[in-house]
């Protein structure tokens with residue numbers, strides 16, 4: 306038994322294990338097109354941009370910003386107790402590349418659209434690592450360095 | 454003149470509805486029979502005249518009570534002789550089943566199509582709180598398909614997904630809960646005039662703000678009310694409609710487009726959803742304008758979806774729906790666009806899309822009783838769906 310909250314887990318197979326197992330190495334991974342470099346998510350067998358057939362999992366920085374969020378108060382799933390924050394985050398590497406996730410390490414009243422966050426992982430059974438996001442206090446500094 | 458071959462050849466000729474209520478404990482097939490037989494009679498037809506059958510979503514694996522009857526069950530029950538039939542969930546919203554029927558009569562595959570939608574979510578869910586998707590799946594359950602990307606995060610309902618869309622709209626356009634509340638208040642006011650609505654007691658702004666939060670910014674009154682009930686619509690070819698009892702309601706235009714990604718979180722503009730595409734397509738297919746419409750029956754699975762439809766259909770500018778509805782006057786029965794005149798799914802019950810088309814027809818036939826829009830409307834729009842799924846129809850009474 307663990308002290309982690311109950312979660313409904315994803316069905317993991319060859320098409321998506323790069324995503325759900327990447328956290329074991331601390332990496333958030335998406336399929337990326339070898340030909341045109343587009344990140345493809347959710348996973349597909351071909352690139353919808355250039356129709357290329359070669360896609361390779363690749364780690365991103367894990368940095369993101371909050372696109373939108375909700376503080377959920379309703380007990381939809383027995384054992385997954387409200388309140389909790391569900392957010393859609395914009396992954397830094399590509400416009401429009403988004404994830405639905407939970408924000409952790411952040412009080413509901415402190416969440417803001419546009420706030421910088423970074424990935425962290427919650428380990429579950431069968432090697433599944435759930436990508437969650439937490440406030441990124443170094444974001445402004447990191448981005449300033451990047452610009453320089 | 455715009456291309457409108459499909460629409461010019463189809464009309465609504467009859468509607469029917471079963472008893473609608475909370476926990477009716479009636480076999481959903483019996484509810485379906487009541488609605489279908491009433492619609493056939495309303496059109497002045499007999500079941501021998503029905504040669505097409507269409508539904509959403511029909512028989513499928515679904516949450517409890519989400520689907521109460523499929524195509525083959527209804528054909529068996531009413532012993533219909535069909536030339537064409539269609540049922541399924543992968544459509545431009547619930548009214549996609551009616552748009553399919555329009556295409557069938559326009560192309561001569563059928564003359565009179567019976568369209569139906571049955572729910573029994575209130576009885577099926579019992580007295581408990583609304584359950585999340587996958588919540589009953591047990592220890593071996595694993596999320597797949599689109600659920601793979603939402604259920605592990607407790608985003609187990611469209612309430613959660615669409616709450617995030619509303620939050621984004623609030624952020625971009627300054628929309629407020631006070632403004633959004635007008636959708637619920639307007640519906641409750643209209644439901645008070647509708648003897649078939651499930652919630653008819655007056656609601657105040659204080660009542661709205663006192664309700665428990667579901668998924669911020671949605672409180673209980675932003676979420677529709679599960680019920681048991683069935684709705685049926687007859688779609689006829691315009692030449693066959695002459696045989697019918699009532700003035701045909703010509704289908705002037707339909708919107709069935711999906712031009713963005715079919716996803717609740719990857720869609721390019723979460724403040725519009727796919728309703729943007731369906732609404733744009735509808736006006737591409739007619740010379741009428743939004744200002745010609747008297748009555749708008751716009752889906753309200755959650756209050757914010759109605760605001761999206763108001764924008765998507767051009768009744769106000771993009772981002773302006775909050776300001777458009779904020780004093781309630783523009784959307785009242787005597788306002789510039791009478792909205793959800795029966796009480797919508799928020800107060801009349803979650804008949805899942807078909808209730809809006811039923812009410813549009815009732816209003817155009819001037820059968821609304823105490824809730825009848827006073828201008829004797831001749832143009833109405835009905836729209837259903839949210840997120841990546843949406844479809845709409847513009848109806849015109851010519852006489």
Ligand SMILES: [Zn+2]
Nearest residue numbers: 338341352355
């Ligand atoms: Zn590519």
